[in-house]
Amino acid sequence: MSELKRYYRKFSRNHIAFVGLVVLTLIVMGGLLADIIAPVDKGGIDLDHSLEAPSLRHPFGTDSFGRDLFSRVIHGSRVSLTVGFVARTISLFIGLIMGVISGFYGGKVDSVIMRLADITFAFPTLLLLIAIMAVVAPGIPTLFTVLGVVGWAAIARLVRAQVMVVRKRQYVQAAESSGVGIFSLMIRHILPQCMSPIIVVYTMGLGMTIMAESSLSFLGLGVQPPSPSWGRMISDGIVFMRSAWWLTIFPGIILSLTVCSLNLVGDGFRDMFDPRYVFKKEKD
Secondary structure: OOHHHHHHHHHHHHHHHHHHHHHHHHHHHHHHHHHHHHOOOOOOHHHHOOOOOOOOOOOEEEOOOEHHHHHHHHHHHHHHHHHHHHHHHHHHHHHHHHHHHHHHHHHHHHHHHHHHHHHHHOOOOOHHHHHHHHHHHOOOOHHHHHHHOOHHHHHHHHHHHHHHOOOOOOHHHHHOOOOOHHHHHHHHHHHHHHHHHHHHHHHHHEEEEEEEHHHHHHOOOOOOOOOOOOHHHHHHHHHOOOOOOHHHHHHHHHHHHHHHHHHHHHHHHHHHOOOOOOOOOOOO
């Protein structure tokens, strides 16, 4: 049995994680096919049909400008998922570089990088994001950068710990003594052995990144109108909570499903890569 097939069978045995993967796939596909799935223009203003309750024509109802909420939620998934994936990838890139350097060299280099990580951890993440976004110009490119830079510390600490363990293994020391370059040693011999926990942390961190983006958009510091965002839609709908509950309920449900499914998939990856996971053999 190939290693990939073995991992797939491990993951598929975790039924809750598999359900999370299915839900996440549907949400991602909805974002990718938003222009096809969305029944009407996400920005189409029709004041004659403002604040209409959910119906066959408008499954999620309409907002105060008469815009179809279903279309805006679908397009909002594209925005939120893009911000989450790009920002988390930036965090991963920074965390990998800092963690590998810290774990490989140790000493003063390790001390400096870890102190930078401690400074990042010293501030509550959301408050730090609010403080930064209040100074810079809000927008999607800014969100990419700010969310990516703030989220590197946890990844760097994990990578550092993994590198320090792998660094002492015999095959790494043998490669180093045979004259393999430092860059090649890091990329070809050390980093591949650290990828399993990194994939888990990356996946589970996606949910937190999307929640952070939604929180900033809720406060008006994230995605700016007219671009749809789940956090912004929830914020705009609070004023009409008593008379138009659908404005906050539906974006909130999709946001919750997305974050929950990402956490479930992360749990599934953790069990899949865990060497203590007991895999029961089946007859082929």
